[in-house]
Amino acid sequence: MSHPQLAIVIVNYRTADLTIDCLRSLDHQARALGAKVFITDNQSGDDSPKRIGDAITANGWSDWAMMMPLERNGGFAYGNNAAVKSLLRQDHPPDYILLLNPDTIAREGALAELIQFMETHPHAGIAGSRLEDPDGTAQRSAFRFHTIASEFEGGIRLSVVSRLLNKKLVAPPVSESACPTQWLAGASMIVRRKVFEQIGLMDEAYFMYFEEVDFCLRSARAGWQCWYVPASRVVHLVGQASGVTDPRLRKRRPAYWFESRRRYFVKNHGAMYALLADAAWTGGFALWRVRRFLQRRQDTDPPKLLGDFLRHSVFVRGFAP
Numbered sequence: 001m002s003h004p005q006l007a008i009v010i011v012n013y014r015t016a017d018l019t020i021d022c023l024r025s026l027d028h029q030a031r032a033l034g035a036k037v038f039i040t041d042n043q044s045g046d047d048s049p050k051r052i053g054d055a056i057t058a059n060g061w062s063d064w065a066m067m068m069p070l071e072r073n074g075g076f077a078y079g080n081n082a083a084v085k086s087l088l089r090q091d092h093p094p095d096y097i098l099l100l101n102p103d104t105i106a107r108e109g110a111l112a113e114l115i116q117f118m119e120t121h122p123h124a125g126i127a128g129s130r131l132e133d134p135d136g137t138a139q140r141s142a143f144r145f146h147t148i149a150s151e152f153e154g155g156i157r158l159s160v161v162s163r164l165l166n167k168k169l170v171a172p173p174v175s176e177s178a179c180p181t182q183w184l185a186g187a188s189m190i191v192r193r194k195v196f197e198q199i200g201l202m203d204e205a206y207f208m209y210f211e212e213v214d215f216c217l218r219s220a221r222a223g224w225q226c227w228y229v230p231a232s233r234v235v236h237l238v239g240q241a242s243g244v245t246d247p248r249l250r251k252r253r254p255a256y257w258f259e260s261r262r263r264y265f266v267k268n269h270g271a272m273y274a275l276l277a278d279a280a281w282t283g284g285f286a287l288w289r290v291r292r293f294l295q296r297r298q299d300t301d302p303p304k305l306l307g308d309f310l311r312h313s314v315f316v317r318g319f320a321p
Contacts, residue, residue: 125224155284258312
């Protein structure tokens with residue numbers, strides 16, 4: 001039986017150990033599917049390219065995995081696009097391209113499940129795996145698009161508001177069966193080649209975060225469906241690659257997160273919508289901080305979150321995407 005052509009792109013930035021573990025989980029699956037894996041290195045500035053290259057040679061992975069060192073660290077979209085551009089220029093480009101984080105471990109059959117789903121759902125342009133903790137606990141990875149209402153709900157964190165805005169929640173409960181969704185976490189996201197050919201590559205103006213939301217929105221506007229496929233199971237070591245989203249670290253959120261968020265709203269919904277979205281989150285979050293103080297709850301927010309948000313909001317930075 002011949003399999004559809006699959007290429008897998010992994011972007012490495014100072015995560016050699018994670019990338020090698022990810023490749024180890026792909027070994028049998030990549031061989032079975034005839035898949036090729038391309039690891040782009042976003043100018044890590046350490047020995048990542050050598051260590052990954054040595055691991056590829058030592059483990060006999062050279063027939064399906066290859067390194068692509070890049071000239072600069074241009075961010076997540078840039079790192080993925082470098083490989084995708086090369087793939088699309090081939091005489092026989094792959095049918096599907098899987099964007100996979102280095103901080104993931106693909107469970108057995110994860111790749112085959114995605115391929116089978118895409119083959120049987122021709123209107124699906126994008127599909128994503130069930131992301132889970134090492135113990136199998138599901139992570140929320142299928143989402144709704146951000147709106148003014150969802151920004152207010154995310155800021156205020158009040159159960160009665162969440163119930164009233166249930167249909168607007170960005171992160172609905174995890175589904176146990178395949179279902180359409182609006183956007184997916186980019187940690188394990190398969191894209192039909194025709195989607196790239198129709199709408200183009202990911203927007204490299206996003207350094208990191210919101211680029212997958214933007215890409216899924218562009219795909220949806222072009223008429224493609226987006227699906228969550230829980231039969232494809234992938235362990236996601238949350239925040240290990242970026243160090244940003246791991247809640248245990250309580251690190252100050254980097255400027256590029258806020259810049260990406262502002263770009264998403266201004267680019268896709270316009271200046272006035274972005275203004276209202278910023279106002280909704282700011283108002284909701286300010287109320288939450290007052291309530292947290294009065295109720296003497298533990299502070300689990302990233303340090304200086306409100307000040308950083310305002311500093312990078314449209315109120316201060318204007319409406320340039």
